[in-house]
Amino acid sequence: MPASNKAELLAVTEREIAKLQKVLDAVDAELAMPPDEDGTSIKDVIGHRAHWIDLFLGWYHDGQAGQPVHFPAEGYKWNELKRYNADLRVARASSTWQGEQALLFANHTKLVALLTELSEDELYGAPMKGANNHWTVGRWAEAAGPSHFRSAAKYVRGRLRTLSRRDDPDVPRTSTTP
Numbered sequence: 001m002p003a004s005n006k007a008e009l010l011a012v013t014e015r016e017i018a019k020l021q022k023v024l025d026a027v028d029a030e031l032a033m034p035p036d037e038d039g040t041s042i043k044d045v046i047g048h049r050a051h052w053i054d055l056f057l058g059w060y061h062d063g064q065a066g067q068p069v070h071f072p073a074e075g076y077k078w079n080e081l082k083r084y085n086a087d088l089r090v091a092r093a094s095s096t097w098q099g100e101q102a103l104l105f106a107n108h109t110k111l112v113a114l115l116t117e118l119s120e121d122e123l124y125g126a127p128m129k130g131a132n133n134h135w136t137v138g139r140w141a142e143a144a145g146p147s148h149f150r151s152a153a154k155y156v157r158g159r160l161r162t163l164s165r166r167d168d169p170d171v172p173r174t175s176t177t178p
Helices: 006-024 042-064 078-091 097-117 120-124 137-144 146-167
Strands: none
Touching: 006 097, 006 120, 006 137, 006 146, 042 078, 042 097, 042 137, 042 146, 097 137, 120 137, 137 146
């Protein structure tokens, strides 16, 4: 159930980033960099989450300034998210594991600062300006922050399980080669 007020939103934001931080504490660059079968790495997932916070902040500020708000980003439609995310991975390919983590936590700090600054009414009293839907600023913030933190933690835990099974000599291997 999404948060319905500022206190709930701040609480879920801090709770989910803390859970993600705990999971990330077990990840070093050696684990973060190899891609999974879909070509996505832990580093990519964390960079993606950091980027989407930045997108949300841009949407919010553009809407407040009366400027066009490009959802999800200029030149992309919502049904093109796979292409957008693939393009984002390519654009961020040279980033480091440490850099992506730093960006995630810096953007989290910016998100919390905005949420703290806004009133209850600014967060939940009306749809976000420029969004062209009924979602409030608070709902968009939750989607870009805590919901993404939750899904990132789930991905990282699963990826770590997969990597540990791969390295476990007691896990039976299936092979098509003799």
